[in-house]
Amino acid sequence: MTSLLASSDPLFAHGVTGVVILIVLIKVLVGFGALMGAVTIMIWFERKAISDMQSRIGPQRWGPFGILQTMADGLKLIAKEDLVPAEADRFVFKLAPYLVLIPALVTFALVPIGGTLHIAGHAVQLQMANPPMGILLMLAMSGISVYGVMLAGWSSGSKYPLLSSVRASAQMISYEAALGMTIVTIILATGSLTTHSIVDVQGGGIWHWNIIRLGIVPFVVFLISITAELNRPPFDVVEAESELVGGFHTEYSSIRFGIFFLAEFMNTITMSAIIVTLFLGGPAGWIPNVAHLKWVFPIIWFLLKTTGFAFAYVWFRAALPRFRYDQLMDLGWKRLIPLSLGWMLIVAGFLIAPAWGFLMASLVLLSWILLSRAFMLGQSRETGVEAVLPTIGQRPIPGTVIRRFTDGES
Amino acid sequence: MSAVAYAVPSILIFATAAVLILVGAIGVISLKNPVHSALSLIMTLFGVAIAFVAQSADFLAAVQIIVYAGAIVVLFLFVIMFLGVDRRQHANVEPLVGQRAFAGVGVVITVAGIVALMAKAHWVTGAMSVSTNGVALATGQGNVKQLGSAVFTTYLFAFEATAALLVIAVVGAVLLARRERTLQSDEVEV
Numbered sequence: 001m002t003s004l005l006a007s008s009d010p011l012f013a014h015g016v017t018g019v020v021i022l023i024v025l026i027k028v029l030v031g032f033g034a035l036m037g038a039v040t041i042m043i044w045f046e047r048k049a050i051s052d053m054q055s056r057i058g059p060q061r062w063g064p065f066g067i068l069q070t071m072a073d074g075l076k077l078i079a080k081e082d083l084v085p086a087e088a089d090r091f092v093f094k095l096a097p098y099l100v101l102i103p104a105l106v107t108f109a110l111v112p113i114g115g116t117l118h119i120a121g122h123a124v125q126l127q128m129a130n131p132p133m134g135i136l137l138m139l140a141m142s143g144i145s146v147y148g149v150m151l152a153g154w155s156s157g158s159k160y161p162l163l164s165s166v167r168a169s170a171q172m173i174s175y176e177a178a179l180g181m182t183i184v185t186i187i188l189a190t191g192s193l194t195t196h197s198i199v200d201v202q203g204g205g206i207w208h209w210n211i212i213r214l215g216i217v218p219f220v221v222f223l224i225s226i227t228a229e230l231n232r233p234p235f236d237v238v239e240a241e242s243e244l245v246g247g248f249h250t251e252y253s254s255i256r257f258g259i260f261f262l263a264e265f266m267n268t269i270t271m272s273a274i275i276v277t278l279f280l281g282g283p284a285g286w287i288p289n290v291a292h293l294k295w296v297f298p299i300i301w302f303l304l305k306t307t308g309f310a311f312a313y314v315w316f317r318a319a320l321p322r323f324r325y326d327q328l329m330d331l332g333w334k335r336l337i338p339l340s341l342g343w344m345l346i347v348a349g350f351l352i353a354p355a356w357g358f359l360m361a362s363l364v365l366l367s368w369i370l371l372s373r374a375f376m377l378g379q380s381r382e383t384g385v386e387a388v389l390p391t392i393g394q395r396p397i398p399g400t401v402i403r404r405f406t407d408g409e410s
Numbered sequence: 411m412s413a414v415a416y417a418v419p420s421i422l423i424f425a426t427a428a429v430l431i432l433v434g435a436i437g438v439i440s441l442k443n444p445v446h447s448a449l450s451l452i453m454t455l456f457g458v459a460i461a462f463v464a465q466s467a468d469f470l471a472a473v474q475i476i477v478y479a480g481a482i483v484v485l486f487l488f489v490i491m492f493l494g495v496d497r498r499q500h501a502n503v504e505p506l507v508g509q510r511a512f513a514g515v516g517v518v519i520t521v522a523g524i525v526a527l528m529a530k531a532h533w534v535t536g537a538m539s540v541s542t543n544g545v546a547l548a549t550g551q552g553n554v555k556q557l558g559s560a561v562f563t564t565y566l567f568a569f570e571a572t573a574a575l576l577v578i579a580v581v582g583a584v585l586l587a588r589r590e591r592t593l594q595s596d597e598v599e600v
Contacts, residue, residue, distance in 0.1 A: 092445070132553070136472035143480020147452070150484070154445060154491055162491060169488040173481055180476070193554065 010116075010123040023124055028109075031128045035108050035266060042265045043070045046314045053318040074258060082254040087157030096155060097252070097259035100148030103141035104266040110134050111273040112199045114283050114299045125196055126283075126299070134194040135183055138274060142179070142229055145267070146172045149231070149238065152260070153248035164247040167325065168231065168238040174332035175228040181340035182218040182225070185347050186210055186278055195277055202281035211279040214347060219279045221340045226271050228332065230264075232313055234320035237328060272309035273302075280305050338371055423464045430457030444490045448483055455479045469553045 011020055044059065044067050051058025059066030084093055114126030131137055146169060153165025189210065190198045202208050211219045228235040239247030249260045276282055285301030287294055323331070342364035349360030430453055437450030455478045462471035561569050 089443075089445070092449070131468075133468050133472040136469070136476065140472055140475035140480060143476050143484075146480070146484050147487075150487055150491075151445075151449075154487075166488065166491050169484050169491075173484055173488075176481065 092155035096152035103145040156251035178336035199282035
């Protein structure tokens with residue numbers, strides 16, 4: 001076990017002693033506190049920025065510029081009555097919020113927020129954990145967080161949350177493939193799975209950042225798919241207020257709703273940080289020659305970049321209209337997956353030799369053309385009166401058949 | 411190798427994994443609600459992932475969670491929710507006549523087979539990996555390399571055959587499921 005830990009984190013190189021445990025504890029506490037503080041500010045920031053973009057005032061009562069509004073809302077939520085619907089599956093209903101919260105916390109533990117410090121003879125990496133399978137753990141956690149949304153919707157025992165959870169599962173499965181493919185591209189170029197070495201490789205200036213080194217395509221694909229994984233606008237069909245009341249958390253109240261709310265913003269921050277780690281060199285940046293303070297500047301760079309992406313998410317929310325469900329599926333399966341798969345093959349080719357790279361590029365281009373031709377043919381086959389689902393006044397499946405499915409217990 | 415040679419942490423980890431796997435597996439077949447069964451299946455998969463880590467196959471553990479817990483069980487749940495079969499089913503109904511007896515025979519044969527296999531060797535071999543002749547897998551980076559080179563050299567045929575099988579299954583499923591939509595007679599406008 002110790003060798004497994006030490007293989008990626010130099011902190012455990014001399015065995016696990018009391019000092020090492022203390023350092024880990026401090027790292028976890030500081031990281032957790034920082035994340036919680038950041039979430040509080042993020043909620044306020046999102047409300048304030050959106051209200052500015054929509055020519056409103058937004059929160060203003062509590063504290064300067066309303067910055068304590070989140071605290072007030074949190075207290076209000078705790079004080080509210082905790083309702084469990086009569087039709088709900090009680091155990092799963094109570095479990096679901098934690099299934100959303102825990103992956104959000106674990107993923108943030110992987111993000112390197114600074115360089116390496118030397119404290120009491122130990123090399124301390126400024127990230128909570130650096131497991132050998134680092135970035136795969138992030139993928140696993142994003143897979144697990146689907147369950148929170150799905151089970152919350154299902155266990156509510158109500159129609160709209162159930163629709164929302166079915167949408168959530170389909171959407172997250174669709175975009176996870178493209179997400180995984182871009183991460184494979186990064187792993188190929190890095191030659192390592194740990195987040196620390198992914199950041200290390202990008203350390204040599206802006207031309208070494210993955211966003212430029214891998215071409216802009218993986219970055220764009222990753223940004224789109226991670227937004228879809230987050231269920232944030234413009235991919236928020238899961239909690240589309242105009243169609244589904246509030247989506248999967250319609251039936252939740254009190255602190256359980258608060259946990260969903262918290263986890264959503266925590267995920268936004270964490271994923272901004274993951275984008276920075278994977279594509280923008282994480283804490284990499286210009287370091288002025290100031291004695292004893294050199295370790296501060298990487299943290300500042302990291303915070304600046306992450307704030308940039310957090311703002312971009314707020315901006316998306318204010319500026320972009322929601323995707324229709326079929327457009328969402330089209331984008332995920334027909335565009336992003338072929339694009340990211342092809343780009344991965346091209347990058348792999350160039351990593352071996354330029355000749356292989358150009359060969360691979362031409363092959364991928366050919367298959368993209370063939371694929372889009374196939375999509376066009378499939379599209380034209382579908383058109384026609386019979387193929388389009390009837391709209392209003394007629395169900396795609398007759399009501400008797402649906403009832404046989406849903407009530408057919410006897 | 412006798413069990414004495416194991417360190418306490420390894421035994422604890424093994425016990426945790428075993429409890430997770432067994433409780434989850436029993437839950438899958440004994441719980442009445444299909445969604446609860448799927449949740450126990452996730453618990454089993456997590457136990458297997460822990461067992462993989464204990465065998466220093468950490469890459470497999472991560473992939474286990476990503477693929478099985480993160481995608482396949484989600485699809486199970488998707489189908490369960492989509493078809494609306496997520497309610498308690500009567501456990502006493504036998505869709506096939508005499509299936510309980512057949513299942514019992516199957517259990518006896520399986521357990522007897524495992525016992526017969528174990529009778530030949532010691533209960534625990536202590537070997538970290540069969541493919542590397544008992545040498546522990548490399549940690550971290552080496553783990554992926556070992557697995558990659560094994561899959562693409564020694565076991566290439568099995569790997570490609572599996573890939574072909576999956577593609578055939580997908581193409582077959584699409585072919586069976588997709589057909590030109592025509593208006594059914596009982597779908598007349600209301």
